[in-house]
Amino acid sequence: MRCIALIPVLFLSACYVDPYTHAPTPAPTDWYQAGWDDAMSGQPIRSNLVIAHMHNDEKVDRQEWLKGYAQGQQRICDPKFLVIQGQSGKSFPASCETLPDAEIRRAEWQKGERAGFQESFMR
Template sequence: MRCLALIPILLLSACYVDPYTHAPTPAPTDWYQAGWDDAMSGQPIRSNPVIAHLHNDENVDREEWLKGYADGQQRICDPNFLTVQGQNGKSFPASCETLPDVTDRRAVWEKASREGLQQSLMR
């Protein structure tokens, strides 16, 4: 009977794998996508040390990150997109603050934000 009790223990112990011996190697950071994501999440432009820390990668490709950021910024700061964000109660993205026509874009967002608030109060 004791032999039968040991069989499951032996079978289970044979399946143990040390999680640190087979750690996957991380893929290289897609700096364009990282910049796009930062802009689309409304983040301001970040310094290289901050970017490196956030992505756990010291080899920041600043040029690629800025390209992605600029493309994401163009998308999120589009007046139509800002209108939808304002109507839905989202805050004005900090990633739009560096644009030359930020005053006009903020006015579009504020108008939509007021309209969205009025509509929500009427419900």
């Protein structure tokens, strides 16, 4: 009788896998892509401490992050893209605030915002 009771225990213990044994090793952070993603999500420029915390990686490559951020900023802060963002009801990206012509870009975004509001109001 005891043998029958031990069979399920043996089956269950044989299926146990230690979760730490097969943990994948994290890939190194692509700092260019991280900068691009931050700019495209409308985030302001961040300190190394914040970037390291966000990506769980102490070795921040600031130059690569800034290159990626600048490229993402150029894309998201394009006046035509800002009009579309305004029309869709999205807020003005904080990543565009540091540009020298931020007021002009904000005006483009506001044009889109007004057009989007009028369109939704007319429906």
